[in-house]
Amino acid sequence: MKKLLTAAALLALTAGLSQAQTIRMGTEGAYPPYNFINDAGEVDGFERELGDELCKRAELTCEWVTNEWDSIIPNLVSGNYDTIIAGMSITDERDKVIDFTQNYIPPAASAYAALSADADLKGGVVAAQTATIQAGYVAESGATLLEYPTPDETVAAVRNGEADAVFADKDFLAPIVAESGGELVWAGQDVQIGGGIGVGVRESDTELKATFDKAIQSMKDDGSLNAMIKKWFGEDALVF
Template sequence: MKKMLLAATAVLALGAPAFAQETLRIATEGAYAPWNFLNDNGEPAGFEIDLGNAICETAGLTCEWILNDWDSIIPNLLAGNYDLIMAGMSITDERLATIDFSQNYFPPDPSRFVAAPGSDLDFSALSGARIGVQSGTMQAGYAEANLAEGNTIVSFSTADQNMADLMAGNIDTILADGAYLDPVVNASNGAIEYYGEDVLIGDGVAAGMRKNEAELKAQIDAALDMLKADGTVDALIAQWFDGMGPFFTE
């Protein structure tokens, strides 16, 4: 499994960490802009990287970033290969059966359908459609549970592969997070557009962790409380999501 480690030294703002380790190992996909991606130097960047580093600074920890493919990101958390997931992951009942989450740091984000202009699909009652989703996402789970009858659900390892097949005409539509789709649609010069009603799934985006990690959960939530209260979270959302928000401050 390909991994990339990147350490960022944090200021010990809160004194000695309550977390048993002084280094917080955070896994991210590095392929889901603007949440997380690799910059021109091949280093993790994006909203969650900046927020994760701010969490470490506030909590008095050192961040170590680990790249992991989306499909195996939860299994490798459970195997102890890292302590936290920050990868555009929404809180869902299905995931809560296996892992725990911090409080959310991005509110529930409507999922949306995109397709080429002039699509003749009836998005109020999809039938005969090839629907692209990223495997292991809440959209994939929703599609399999609610859209599989009469349609073909096509799963892709990454969001980029999903979008490439839509552009190539190999699938008819994509169901994905609105916050991910917005910049893609805006940059497409009319090559794709939104269709149908928003689909509400999940309880917002948060950091995933193993169950029974009470000290870690408390420390992450305490840091997020501070970063929400001082406007840091809203400022990072506005920076990375084209002025979106504010959500956590008035």
């Protein structure tokens, strides 16, 4: 009987460890080239490739979960997934609620795009995605902030005349501006805000944070992270 109980306990422990190795990666799926849904209906983009590589190096089994941006932190905290890997900038305000790994994208530029290079960025209406560092910046800039739940809606607001400009990560706006045929242009100066982009985890998941920190550092050390950044964001992208 004792041996049976010991065997049962061992099986339970093994099952628990196996289950613990499956990590649910939460992302938005609407912020190319960071993350998006491809034609096959699957999560794709820079962060999908990065996340899969981090999980491989950490010997974790990872599953991808999509969640709307405006509730992405509450749903991490409540346990609907185990990480946020969704172009999320590291900020002091967010760090009070969740924890972050070291950054996997260095502090990069945010930029304004508009129909005219002389758009009124200080006294006009500027669109930004809800709950982003860009929205916070606009709110304090003197401009009228127009918030939208998705990044695509912020660009549409400029095109349909609801906003004078959109303010977002330059990496997100760059292909949109380039492909607009001159309809959209850069306005004003680039702005450096935030502490780079990292993987968000619950504050209690210190071991998981350390695991991903180690994997990110290994990619920095061997140059593969820089190569991946250039693959998705271009040869002129800011790297480590």
